[in-house]
Amino acid sequence: MVGAGFAGVSTLTGASFGIHSSLQDKTIKDRLITLGKKPIDNKDVFEVAYKENKEEQGFKELISATQDIALDEGGQALSTWCKASLALQLTEDNIKKVLPNVIKYCSFPAKTIKEKLDKLGKKLTKDWNKKWGKIKPQEQDKGPLQQDLSIVNTAISKMKVDEHEDVWKIALSTWCSRTVNNTLLVNDKQDTIFEKIKVRCLEEDNE
Incomplete structure (x- = not known):
């Protein structure tokens, strides 16, 4: 159902969006803009x-998506729901029940991994000694990490994981910063890069 709300989405009253805003707004889309x-x-x-x-409670039900729906089908279900919701008249009831969900789900989300991390309250570590000490035992020579860091410093392609630690740490810090800032979420739909970021780059809870 287009107009249905659900637990977890704040109910915003018409006053919250400005009862006295432009009288030219006729639809939910107009108000969103x-x-x-x-x-x-x-x-x-x-x-x-x-x-x-x-994964948000009630989201799939809101857009009429089945639990095991594929990513492309989920995107289409959201597109269909948003199109119908944006076309609704700007009534007081729709302002209260539909507009909050449209703002949350139908306007542009975070574009980069950096924006996503900001939204999640996550930051890059500042202690690269500790981070390297944690991930080094999990890595093998010529493994995925070495391949990625070789893009930053080609000399790493010929190194072993247990030598020249300062070179590895500098490359890791550089890779994390560049990747976080430059990776678009539309190019990482399966979270392949994001999962690497979580393991290699983020600060620990006790930092």
């Missing part, structure tokens, strides 16, 4: 938005 939000208009971005929200 007035609020400075851009509606999603891209298949890949809908898939990212679906992936980022699919």
Whole structure:
């Protein structure tokens, strides 16, 4: 159902969005744009938005998506729901029940891994000695980490994991910073890069 709300999404009253805002707003889409939000208009971005929200309680029911739906089908289900919701008239009831969900699910989400981490309250570690000491035992010569860091420093391609630690740590720090800032979520739909970031780059809870 387009207009249904669910637990976990804050119910925002009409006053919260400005009862006295532009009288030209006729639809939910009009109000979304007035609020400075851009509606999603891209298949890949809908898939990212679906992936980022699919574990939230009530989300799949809201957009009529089955529990085991594939990513592309989930993106299409969200697209269909958003299209119908954006076209709704800007009534008081729709402002209260539909608009909050449209803002959350139908406007552009985080674009990069950096923006996603900011949203999650996660930061890159500042203690690269500790981070390297933790991940080094898990790595093998010529493994995935060495392949990735060789892009930053080609000399690493000929090194062993247990030598020249300072070179490895500098390359790791550089790789993490570049990857976090430059990787678009639409290019990491399966979280392949994000999972690497979680293991290699983020600060620990006790830092």
